[in-house]
Amino acid sequence: MTDLAPPGGRRLDYPVSANARRGGLQAAQRRVGILMLLPAATAFVLIILYPFGQALGLSLFEDTLQSIQPTFIGLANFQDVLTSPETWQSFLLTAIYVGCSTGGTLVLGLGWALILNQPFRGRAAIRALTLLPWVVPSTVSAFIWAWIFNSRFGVINGVLLETGLIDVPQAWLSTPEGAMLAVVLTRIWRSIPLFMAFFLAGLQNVDGEQLDAARVDGANNFAILRDHLLPHLRPVLIVVVVLGVIGGLQDFDTIFALTGGGPVRATAVLSIEVYRKAFEQWDIGMASAIGVLWVATLLPPAFFYLRLLVKGR
Amino acid sequence: MTKITTLMATALAAGIFTIGAAQAADLSFMGYSYAEESAKPSVDRIIDGFTAKTNLTVEPIGTAFGDMQKTLFLRARSKTLPSVVQISERWLPMFSTLPGLVDYNDVFGKDYLAKTYAPEALAMGQVDGKQFGLPLMSGSIGMVANQAVLTKAGITDVPKTVEEFKADLIAIRDAVPNSVPYAMATKNNSDILVDFLVWEYTFGAHVIEPSGKVVVDSDASKQALAFLVDLMKERLVAPEIGRPDARRLVGQSAAAFYLDAPQSRTFLRSFSGQDKAFDVNIRPMQVPVVKEGDEPKSIQWAHLIISFAQSNPPTKDDANMQFVNYLGDDAVETQFPVEQSALPGTISARANPVVADDAYLTAWAQNNTHPLANEVGTWSNGGELTDILAEEVQSALLGQKTADEAITSMGQRMAGSMTKAGFPQ
Numbered sequence: 001m002t003d004l005a006p007p008g009g010r011r012l013d014y015p016v017s018a019n020a021r022r023g024g025l026q027a028a029q030r031r032v033g034i035l036m037l038l039p040a041a042t043a044f045v046l047i048i049l050y051p052f053g054q055a056l057g058l059s060l061f062e063d064t065l066q067s068i069q070p071t072f073i074g075l076a077n078f079q080d081v082l083t084s085p086e087t088w089q090s091f092l093l094t095a096i097y098v099g100c101s102t103g104g105t106l107v108l109g110l111g112w113a114l115i116l117n118q119p120f121r122g123r124a125a126i127r128a129l130t131l132l133p134w135v136v137p138s139t140v141s142a143f144i145w146a147w148i149f150n151s152r153f154g155v156i157n158g159v160l161l162e163t164g165l166i167d168v169p170q171a172w173l174s175t176p177e178g179a180m181l182a183v184v185l186t187r188i189w190r191s192i193p194l195f196m197a198f199f200l201a202g203l204q205n206v207d208g209e210q211l212d213a214a215r216v217d218g219a220n221n222f223a224i225l226r227d228h229l230l231p232h233l234r235p236v237l238i239v240v241v242v243l244g245v246i247g248g249l250q251d252f253d254t255i256f257a258l259t260g261g262g263p264v265r266a267t268a269v270l271s272i273e274v275y276r277k278a279f280e281q282w283d284i285g286m287a288s289a290i291g292v293l294w295v296a297t298l299l300p301p302a303f304f305y306l307r308l309l310v311k312g313r
Numbered sequence: 314m315t316k317i318t319t320l321m322a323t324a325l326a327a328g329i330f331t332i333g334a335a336q337a338a339d340l341s342f343m344g345y346s347y348a349e350e351s352a353k354p355s356v357d358r359i360i361d362g363f364t365a366k367t368n369l370t371v372e373p374i375g376t377a378f379g380d381m382q383k384t385l386f387l388r389a390r391s392k393t394l395p396s397v398v399q400i401s402e403r404w405l406p407m408f409s410t411l412p413g414l415v416d417y418n419d420v421f422g423k424d425y426l427a428k429t430y431a432p433e434a435l436a437m438g439q440v441d442g443k444q445f446g447l448p449l450m451s452g453s454i455g456m457v458a459n460q461a462v463l464t465k466a467g468i469t470d471v472p473k474t475v476e477e478f479k480a481d482l483i484a485i486r487d488a489v490p491n492s493v494p495y496a497m498a499t500k501n502n503s504d505i506l507v508d509f510l511v512w513e514y515t516f517g518a519h520v521i522e523p524s525g526k527v528v529v530d531s532d533a534s535k536q537a538l539a540f541l542v543d544l545m546k547e548r549l550v551a552p553e554i555g556r557p558d559a560r561r562l563v564g565q566s567a568a569a570f571y572l573d574a575p576q577s578r579t580f581l582r583s584f585s586g587q588d589k590a591f592d593v594n595i596r597p598m599q600v601p602v603v604k605e606g607d608e609p610k611s612i613q614w615a616h617l618i619i620s621f622a623q624s625n626p627p628t629k630d631d632a633n634m635q636f637v638n639y640l641g642d643d644a645v646e647t648q649f650p651v652e653q654s655a656l657p658g659t660i661s662a663r664a665n666p667v668v669a670d671d672a673y674l675t676a677w678a679q680n681n682t683h684p685l686a687n688e689v690g691t692w693s694n695g696g697e698l699t700d701i702l703a704e705e706v707q708s709a710l711l712g713q714k715t716a717d718e719a720i721t722s723m724g725q726r727m728a729g730s731m732t733k734a735g736f737p738q
Contacts, residue, residue: 174552279383281696
């Protein structure tokens with residue numbers, strides 16, 4: 001009879017190959033897992049972790065174009081940043097931009113998904129066309145909207161002048177409110193397809209019989225939306241809000257191409273402020289400090305999103 | 314499979330060969346002219362001429378004007394600086410601390426440079442007595458009028474004083490529908506800076522003294538800004554206009570006046586779609602003065618050539634120094650600057666009939682006799698100062714602050730920035 005005990009191990013009551021490795025199947029799976037994780041982990045370390053670590057380090061130095069050697073100044077950059085009214089203004093503008101664009105996209109994306117969830121002729125074509133703003137590069141979207149809002153050649157002024165609603169062209173992008181509205185609208189226009197796709201997927205899982213029963217019980221459209229659809233879409237809602245907030249916080253190209261952060265500082269959100277400090281004022285230490293704070297604002301929603309993904313709900 | 318392997322091997326070999334070829338160039342030349350479609354063939358001709366003369370190869374690197382500072386800054390940090398770089402004269406002080414920057418006095422000798430280059434152009438390349446830049450082309454930032462628009466508004470002569478200027482702008486506004494009478498820069502911080510400085514100087518104001526003391530908070534500054542705010546209120550200037558917009562508007566005869574470098578002619582020819590036929594409408598003029606007898610103001614402007622040492626110490630025999638020397642040759646200086654509608658940097662090229670007989674360049678030089686230095690862009694913290702100035706000017710133009718409030722705030726913010734940069738107020 002074959003001896004079932006592995007060398008130095010306890011006796012097993014099933015056959016074990018002489019080539020079996022220490023730790024068994026679970027350890028082998030773990031090793032394969034680690035191996036498969038390695039490319040992604042390497043990319044993460046090189047592209048995200050290392051630059052972030054470097055930015056974190058630079059935020060502790062006075063490092064400008066003029067510095068031959070960066071000087072360690074501890075937390076002085078953070079002190080300057082946090083005592084600067086401009087930084088707090090950027091935080092406020094970021095909150096307005098993210099809040100308005102996410103809220104606007106949520107309402108319009110849901111509304112559009114509800115419409116596209118109804119059966120009608122040409123629905124598939126409209127669904128496909130709806131994805132266009134998402135496909136168009138963000139900078140191109142920004143330039144399209146810049147032309148729409150342009151004070152001399154823009155469509156909005158053209159229509160208003162033609163209809164006699166205004167006498168002279170309005171410079172929409174030259175008022176703080178107009179500029180913020182323009183960047184928010186552009187962001188909403190770009191994000192609606194993504195939100196709509198999420199909502200549409202959620203709506204297609206709604207039990208039609210449940211809705212029919214509610215209608216038989218006398219529920220109107222608003223009641224069905226409030227009592228049946230929204231509770232059903234709750235997990236999707238949470239995911240899109242978190243994704244919208246993260247995307248809004250990260251946004252740079254739309255705002256930079258459309259307003260450059262102006263007029264004055266009306267749309268200078270955190271991403272624009274980092275760019276200005278680094279590439280207009282050549283202050284890398286200060287730019288890194290703002291960048292670190294910017295990442296800190298991104299961490300809570302990112303953590304929340306990852307938790308949702310891991311928990312699967 | 315074999316085919317795929319062969320293709321991959323070929324691609325790899327081609328890649329290696331290309332990298333090898335790029336590395337094999339004797340020097341690299343980074344410039345914004347090379348990134349401009351209209352100027353690129355001329356730069357190629359310069360490089361071909363240099364290679365034919367010296368047998369040395371040049372790797373050209375085109376970078377858009379707006380990205381030039383950023384690119385050079387990032388290259389300095391990654392220790393991949395090119396051998397020779399074309400820069401705007403106002404960036405020179407900012408880049409003067411970059412490691413390896415060549416002082417041309419040490420290479421070519423002060424006397425040779427003084428004999429070769431026009432004195433005021435040569436002066437724009439100096440920082441603390443060192444000759445870090447040599448002028449490829451030079452001139453000034455002055456005012457240009459569109460004769461076609463003036464004629465349409467019944468204006469027979471260009472305005473001499475700010476009072477006449479405003480009266481003409483009103484006439485243009487009323488006679489030419491949907492026009493921007495004066496295409497002043499009201500967006501893009503670096504454009505706003507230049508336009509505002511011209512009016513500052515015109516009203517007798519200054520922003521920062523050579524010692525570093527901020528002096529912008531003055532009555533003259535407030536008058537200058539109030540004048541511009543008034544133009545905005547009267548719809549004689551418009552928001553959302555940067556230098557490229559202004560060139561387009563003037564080129565399309567939708568604006569009558571704007572401030573630019575002499576290169577204006579090249580841009581207006583292009584934007585009008587009429588090429589040289591549009592020259593009759595391009596009229597260089599003096600910036601209007603506050604009262605008759607005042608000297609019209611303009612701002613210094615040049616494209617400079619800076620270099621990074623290829624040997625220690627750098628010598629005339631270095632490939633990049635030979636290239637810099639070639640850029641000062643008549644073959645280049647009587648061709649490239651003229652094509653770009655600018656004055657050459659060398660004395661001999663300026664005396665050449667190609668340049669001397671150019672009526673536009675002559676008129677430009679006559680109208681802008683004593684260009685003043687840019688008082689803001691030349692400081693090490695010029696970027697921050699530019700942002701501050703532009704933000705405050707914009708806030709007044711857009712009605713967020715009064716002219717007085719904006720100037721006071723500008724003074725306070727600039728003083729803070731200068732103190733931080735090591736110039737106590």
